[in-house]
């Protein structure tokens with residue numbers, strides 16, 4: 001057991017997946033010699049060679065499309081899109097093909113691929129490098145959408161994503177890449193893809209978040225505890241398919257729900273969670289559902305990005321609002 | 327100033343529209359049965375098209391894209407491919423699909439709105455029809471890469487239209503195929519039109535074959551109404567691909583004699599005179615003329631063939647029409663390998679609502 005960063009955990013999972021299954025192919029821009037711009041694929045080329053670690057030309061739609069062809073042939077491609085801001089070019093391929101190859105052919109052809117992409121704000125990046133497109137992908141039937149929030153979950157979830165028989169969008173929060181560190185056993189154990197994780201038990205309010213927002217949310221929960229408010233924190237982890245039961249069960253105990261997302265408010269994934277809780281758990285609620293989210297603006301440039309992204313203070317303010325209902 | 331690169335595009339035609347040979351026959355044509363087989367496949371394709379259009383016109387099939395006048399492209403492809411190769415089609419390759427063992431009933435099921443039509447009993451690895459134009463091109467690179475990684479002597483044929491060559495996917499795929507030297511053959515079915523847009527408003531390029539030049543792969547033109555030439559050129563580039571010689575692009579120059587689809591009325595944008603002119607160049611007539619003149623084919627053969635094809639297509643249509651739609655909730659079942667809990671709930675909800683349960 002050793003302590004690694006989230007990006008190192010991604011690297012460990014990729015190495016493990018390639019070691020255990022010769023069908024796993026890693027492809028993307030600069031993933032080979034350079035080891036990926038964030039070093040997520042570092043060392044793979046040396047270990048597995050050019051056949052299985054492919055530096056691609058700069059063509060995102062084709063990276064996704066080639067992965068689909070490989071997957072249909074029984075390989076397990078793990079494609080990297082350098083930043084989520086450039087994954088929009090892959091939506092056509094993922095939506096019109098990857099997500100529905102199985103359905104269209106009644107299971108004759110399938111698409112066991114992973115599209116990995118680092119995103120989210122908070123690293124003072126140039127524009128287009130801080131996007132949070134998870135809801136866009138989660139809206140696509142036939143895709144699974146996973147976002148890890150710790151090194152251990154990055155490792156376990158990525159392994160499961162690669163082993164999954166269907167296409168998975170795996171969004172990695174760049175903001176946590178190096179600051180999020182934790183013990184990873186590197187034992188090849190995957191984590192279930194259809195499950196959310198209760199990171200902190202609590203009785204007064206349920207805080208639901210994913211990705212980089214988990215850090216802020218846990219910090220808020222810590223401060224709330226000092227004020228005598230016990231917040232339960234749930235890491236959704238797999239947005240699609242959503243583990244509704246874990247959230248409903250928590251809300252049944254706490255009676256209050258705050259959803260935290262970095263992405264813009266409108267049509268964000270928080271809206272889906274809120275709708276499900278309103279639909280199934282309304283009678284357990286003692287306060288309106290609160291959403292703490294990014295704004296419906298374009299992600300601002302680095303100098304003001306911290307005003308856009310929900311932080312501990314905004315999360316706590318959201319909690320105070322739901323706590324104001326007796 | 328010096329010239330650092332030049333290119334030229336070859337054009338292959340063996341059988342002229344008149345039925346005259348204008349180039350030596352390829353080796354396979356030494357056996358008359360091979361030529362007859364090509365002719366038969368084209369007639370079957372045309373018969374199938376006519377039946378599909380008739381079914382659509384009488385409300386028994388969805389919108390259908392006929393391949394009238396373009397049979398030689400699909401049949402040439404189908405004849406040149408080996409069973410182990412993989413076809414990544416566009417949506418006008420009924421002829422190739424039939425030759426590769428997709429049944430006429432399966433094709434009708436697909437065009438009639440039933441996913442089971444894509445669950446080919448025959449070529450299990452072939453891709454289904456691709457509706458988002460040009461988006462199939464990268465898949466072909468992926469499939470071809472799979473062959474190369476497994477060191478298999480197989481090749482992929484990917485078909486795109488002239489309109490599709492304007493798409494980024496196609497440019498990206500050609501480029502990637504070139505970099506990786508994968509065994510993929512891209513066939514551009516240049517039928518002169520992309521719905522209402524004629525070729526000259528699709529591109530300023532003189533040929534579509536030259537799109538290969540920028541990708542660093544061989545590109546050439548073939549008379550797409552000359553099935554002998556199409557088969558011959560494709561056999562050559564497919565053999566090269568299977569032997570590790572890399573990808574290529576073949577532009578098959580043909581003409582869309584039909585409307586774009588049954589939902590289209592080409593008279594809105596295309597002169598009848600232009601269409602009439604092209605009827606003189608269509609692929610069946612020239613091969614029939616050639617075969618007849620050589621004494622390989624008689625009027626009686628033709629009549630028998632038409633009856634056979636008609637019967638086969640009628641049988642397929644009956645089988646299609648007699649196939650009840652799927653159990654509706656089945657559309658949930660192939661979304662994922664295993665139905666996730668929340669989707670299972672939606673499925674149960676739909677079933678309950680249909681039964682009138684609360």
Ligand SMILES: Cc1ncc(C[n+]2csc(CCOP(=O)(O)OP(=O)(O)O)c2C)c(N)n1
Nearest residue numbers: 418457458459487488489490517519520521
């Ligand atoms: C990406 C995309 N854009 C538009 C359409 C609508 N559409 C269907 S076929 C077609 C024209 C295609 O022309 P071409 O590639 O030449 O193929 P052809 O129909 O002539 O065989 C268009 C515009 C589509 N299916 N996909």
Ligand SMILES: [Mg+2]
Nearest residue numbers: 487488519520
């Ligand atoms: Mg066309």
